[in-house]
Amino acid sequence: xxxxxxxxxxxxxxxxxxxxxxxxxxxxxxxxxxxxxxxxxxxxxxxxxxxxxxxxxxxxxxxxxxxxxxxxxxxxxxxxxxxxxxxxxxxxxxxxxxxxxxxxxxxxxxxxxxxxxxxxxxxxxxxxxxxxxxxxxxxxxxxxxxxxxxxxxxxxxxxxxxxxxxxxxxxxxxxxxxxxxxxxxxxxxxxxxxxxxxxxxxxxxxxxxxxxxxxxxxxxxxxxxxxxxxxxxxxxxxxxxxxxxxxxxxxxxxxxxxxxxxxxxxxxxxxxxxxxxxxxxxxxxxxxxxxxxxxxxx
Amino acid sequence: xxxxxxxxxxxxxxxxxxxxxxxxxxxxxxxxxxxxxxxxxxxxxxxxxxxxxxxxxxxxxxxxxxxxxxxxxxxxxxxxxxxxxxxxxxxxxxxxxxxxxxxxxxxxxxxxxxxxxxxxxxxxxxxxxxxxxxxxxxxxxxxxxxxxxxxxxxxxxxxxxxxxxxxxxxxxxxxxxxxxxxxxxxxxxxxxxxxxxxxxxxxxxxxxxxxxxxxxxxxxxxxxxxxxxxxxxxxxxxxxxxxxxxxxxxxxxxxxxxxxxxxxxxxxxxxxxxxxxxxxxxxxxxxxxxxxxxxxxxxxxxxxx
Numbered sequence: 001x002x003x004x005x006x007x008x009x010x011x012x013x014x015x016x017x018x019x020x021x022x023x024x025x026x027x028x029x030x031x032x033x034x035x036x037x038x039x040x041x042x043x044x045x046x047x048x049x050x051x052x053x054x055x056x057x058x059x060x061x062x063x064x065x066x067x068x069x070x071x072x073x074x075x076x077x078x079x080x081x082x083x084x085x086x087x088x089x090x091x092x093x094x095x096x097x098x099x100x101x102x103x104x105x106x107x108x109x110x111x112x113x114x115x116x117x118x119x120x121x122x123x124x125x126x127x128x129x130x131x132x133x134x135x136x137x138x139x140x141x142x143x144x145x146x147x148x149x150x151x152x153x154x155x156x157x158x159x160x161x162x163x164x165x166x167x168x169x170x171x172x173x174x175x176x177x178x179x180x181x182x183x184x185x186x187x188x189x190x191x192x193x194x195x196x197x198x199x200x201x202x203x204x205x206x207x208x209x210x211x212x213x214x215x216x217x218x219x220x221x222x223x224x225x226x227x228x229x230x231x232x233x234x235x236x237x238x239x240x241x242x243x244x245x246x247x248x249x250x251x252x253x254x255x256x257x258x259x260x261x262x263x264x265x266x267x268x269x270x271x272x273x274x275x276x277x278x279x280x281x282x283x284x285x286x287x288x289x290x291x292x293x294x295x296x297x298x
Numbered sequence: 299x300x301x302x303x304x305x306x307x308x309x310x311x312x313x314x315x316x317x318x319x320x321x322x323x324x325x326x327x328x329x330x331x332x333x334x335x336x337x338x339x340x341x342x343x344x345x346x347x348x349x350x351x352x353x354x355x356x357x358x359x360x361x362x363x364x365x366x367x368x369x370x371x372x373x374x375x376x377x378x379x380x381x382x383x384x385x386x387x388x389x390x391x392x393x394x395x396x397x398x399x400x401x402x403x404x405x406x407x408x409x410x411x412x413x414x415x416x417x418x419x420x421x422x423x424x425x426x427x428x429x430x431x432x433x434x435x436x437x438x439x440x441x442x443x444x445x446x447x448x449x450x451x452x453x454x455x456x457x458x459x460x461x462x463x464x465x466x467x468x469x470x471x472x473x474x475x476x477x478x479x480x481x482x483x484x485x486x487x488x489x490x491x492x493x494x495x496x497x498x499x500x501x502x503x504x505x506x507x508x509x510x511x512x513x514x515x516x517x518x519x520x521x522x523x524x525x526x527x528x529x530x531x532x533x534x535x536x537x538x539x540x541x542x543x544x545x546x547x548x549x550x551x552x553x554x555x556x557x558x559x560x561x562x563x564x565x566x567x568x569x570x571x572x573x574x575x576x577x578x579x580x581x582x583x584x585x586x587x588x589x590x591x592x593x594x595x596x597x598x599x600x601x602x603x
Contacts, residue, residue: 054466079469086467090460092403094382103403103461106396107468107475113395152464162467 004030005063006160006190007051012060014046021046022057023214029192033182035205036194039279042211044194045087045164051192052084052162065160080109083158087165089149091137097124097148098133104152123151126181142169150178157186163193167200179203198272201225208271212279222271229269229277234260245276312336312343317350384482400475401482403461404453411452415445415487419494426498436561438498440542442491442507443514444535449483450518451531458528473588476527480519484512506565509573514538516580523587545569 007029014022021043036044049055050062053069065081068074091100101120110116124130127147132140137148146169153161167175175197182191182204195201201208201222208225210218218225235253239246243256257273260266312320312333319325320333337344381389381398384407388398405411422441426434452458454476459465465475488511495504518527518534525533546560563569 052467054463076469076471079467082467084464084467086463089464090462092405092460094408095403103399104464104468106399107465107470109469111394111396116396 006030006065007192008063009050010061012047012050012057012062014043014050014055014057020214022050025060025211025214025216027209027216027219029190029207031188031190032206033191033193033204034207034209035201036192036209036211037196037198037201037275038194038211042279043214044211047211048162048164048192048194049086051160052082052086053078054084078160081159083153083155083161085149085153085163085166087168089152091145091148093136093138095137096134097129097137097140100137100148101152101155105155108155110156119155123154126154126184127151128177143171143174146170147174147178150181154181157189159189161185161189161191161193163191165194165196167195167197175200198270198275202271210275210278217278218274225271225274226269228274229257231266232260232277233257233269233273234264234266236265244280310336311340312346314346314350317343317347320347321350397478400470401478404449404479404482405458407449407482407486411449412486412490415449415490419445419490423494423497435499438495439507439510439565440539440561442495443511443538445491446484446487446511446515447518447531447535449487450480450515450522451528453479453483453527454522455527473523476522477519477588480515484515506570509570509577510538510565513573513576513580516577516584520580520583520587523584 005028007027009025009027012022012025012027013020023043025043025047036047038044046055050057051064053064053075056070062069064078067077069078092103095103098120101124102116105116105120110119121130121133124133127150129144129147129151132144137145140148146166150163150166153163167178170178179200185191193200193204205222208218208220208222209216210225218228234256235249235251236256237253239254240256240258240261242258242261244258246254246256249255255267256264257276316325316329316333320330325333337347382402384402384404385395385398388401389395393401401407418441422434422438426438455462466472488508491507491511495507498504514534514537517537518531521530521533524530542561542564545564
């Protein structure tokens, strides 16, 4: 039986040495696409690896697809219904695109050769790589490799799809293609993906979670994330030292995010404005941890 | 006679009457096979055939001649991943194709790796053949267990297996994958060693390395249930070298002849008995700890028992 809550975590904690990667994360994720936003080192990858059953938390309880990943039987049951695209998937140098996806299909225990090959062709078709199925992976461009990695995660139409920065390195057309793939998914499927692109979130995600400093800073719809910046974005002809973030936008005017002065020319906020307000300077200087001793790790 | 430079059938397309006869199964088997070979390479004729099949009156014969499932079968054969020597050898031994695939991806079974092992063994053999002392024999006996060990170190896990992160999230049991690959490495290394051994020593010593090698490898595999595979292999190898040095009391100050005798003594029957004992204990540990175990250190979803 498919449970409606695909991912349920309570009090999730993970630290690497003195570095806290997740500090008491509580989340319930159901069907639909959930986007994880956050600066580098916010704990996105740690969270996704935990949800992909490859990393055990130090503390907290997790249920994935109704199963308990702390038992071997639970992990096996989850993994048969899971697709995972890691941030940096490795490749065997001699493998062709088809070889690679076929190999992962074997790891997914698809033992019938004919059915497995049909499935490999299907997922390669989905990401638009059927033309290069015979090409060596090492000869492919970065964007194509990314699509190969996404293709393997789609094998067997998993109930839970975990994608760590699936659109990194994709050109606009490929990103569009990726959005199409996710749009054609089974409505019951739960997808959780991390990204740095707020436009991906706007285009794809029914729900957005902002992780920052190992904690959940926001959890809601994309409209609600934009709403965070309601009445806090304004346009002006010049710089404004009271603004938290400012830049010159396409109109040639300054776009300020922060606490507007009286009579400011308020404009409609975007997801990005809400995100900037939530994470502040960290979004601009991702390499510098904000939280002092509780520095973060990706 | 040499093959003509240009393919005489290039530019040739199946005439409509041939397609017609093929669809009604009026072509003899040789003619049909010839046409099918051409169809594999000619999209235009495939299209002609498909069009003709669509227009032809429906009937059992026509349907059988152009069954989409047949075409899917042809595509499947064309798409088959090219099997390397490891997969072909395993298929010949009756190993299922998907298992052979998992094993063949083992980094330690690449030509470069096998060539390096063969070169080292070749060098030892060459020295053995050209010198009179027992030095090469001892070198061979002490180094033999390290050959499969080195292969196991790079057969599985993060740092060694580029796909370890994806494999960790897949349902295929990690421990089974490790054992499959270790077995493949073991068979390959032992074969290479067995080929080299008779050249080093014609006597009983030619087989004296087998049990110690198996013991050291099983210790490494048992350790791999706690440590990453490369560390486990390093620990087992180091233990082996220290054991040989300690047991024989061999030091650099001894004369070359007495040192060789001492080392050779390790491989006498009592030493072999110890090797068997270690092998059995290590296998016992391995079997006890195996179920549900995850190997990679980053995947330590360890069982709470």
